[in-house]
Amino acid sequence: MQVRNQSLPRSFRSVVLLGTRSLLLATFTLGLLFAAEAMPANTPLIPPGLVGQMEARFGSGAGRHLQHWDRFIRVQTGGSAQQRLKRVNRYLNRVPFVEDTAHWGVEDYWATPVEFVASQGGDCEDFVIAKLFTLQAVEIPPAQLRLMYVNALERNQAHMVLLYTPAPGVVPLVLDNLTNTVAPADQRKDLEPVYSFNSAGIWLQPLSAQPQQVRDYSGSLMWEDLRRRLRSEGLDIY
Template identity: 35%
Template sequence: MKKTIIFICICVFSLFVFSQKIEDKLNNKKLLQLIENKYNKNGVNRYGSWLKLLENSQSASEWSQLNTVNMFFNEEIKYYEDIDFWNKKDYWASPIETIGRGGGDCEDYAIAKYFSLLALGFPEDKLRLMYVRQLTVDVPHMVLIYLENNDSPPLILDNYEHKILPATKRPDLKPIYSFNGHGLWLSKARGIGKKVRKQHGLKSWQDMIERIEVDINVSNGEIKIEE
């Protein structure tokens, strides 16, 4: 896991297949065929379950959406270290890779939840990926946080703890920094933290985006599979 504090430039709605009509972009025969060819039937089934989750959760409350997304990935995705699963020391999988292969590490859980909530219409400024220190096992860790409002502590979506809890109820986590497409924040105790100036993009994120763009080219509202 990267320890260097650097800004991740996230161009959410141009880099991934989410847009105004989720089903039009994601429930696409060519995309489904790509997933089936690249992974297996189980991967296709997980992808279909994810699609159904997004479609059925459109009108649900924010709390219900948070819990549904959090539990889906915690239950459907198995935890593996990158070196064992991807044969790489540090690999950030795209959401489709995570769903297709059915496994990943803490970054992959957090990233997949992040994009899923964006697809459901959550404002980007309420979501952040956060690096923490997991004090129980003394390892670096990534979680997704939801900033409901300025008067409440962030809510933690974590693959270790299935229940969504406020940061004040997670003494096992020591926050280091958080980030989204708007910037990077150095964490302060259990609060939101102080924003720092922008930095250059993170290679792990950029590599993930390139893999998405190789497989899926979103052009004029159509998904084109690269030959």
């Protein structure tokens, strides 16, 4: 896979520079609120009219990409959770990696899953958000998912991945846009964990058997902006 030159997210730079104590302050504006229920199976993934809106923004191919994604989700009812993780990771990794400045014209932008799929581009955070939404749609419990900022050691870059932990104390699996392999976290020697987060809060030492929860938190400006845009599309992350 081609090496992708990823810039350091502003929120991540702040954490690295300020250290653990300031992490608690920096993440006051970072925390994400991902809910605890999967999307109902009978809920339309793409509301009427949304495909046309995305085609108006991104061209005629946007509708084709969204319809293909919708069909992909609706056939993922069978198989184990790990099989669904692998399918979702591989499917969304087909989307090209594009820096926010080149794709959206701003330094840091969290795309909705529909924007990500329709525009066929995004950075590591966009991959993770799209995977989170898609896994909820295929009935992976959100409580088993955490987003994790890491150092990608071989590339000396900040990066974000998605963790799946089926039960407390189990080594999580890592979903990563840099590889189609869904591997246990203790096999990813190329990743240095910084912290992880989900609806329940924020954790330090995220890959240990007992990660240290340091914040019980919800509500960041970027997350609220994402939720607003999701609602305008007729979607949400529950």
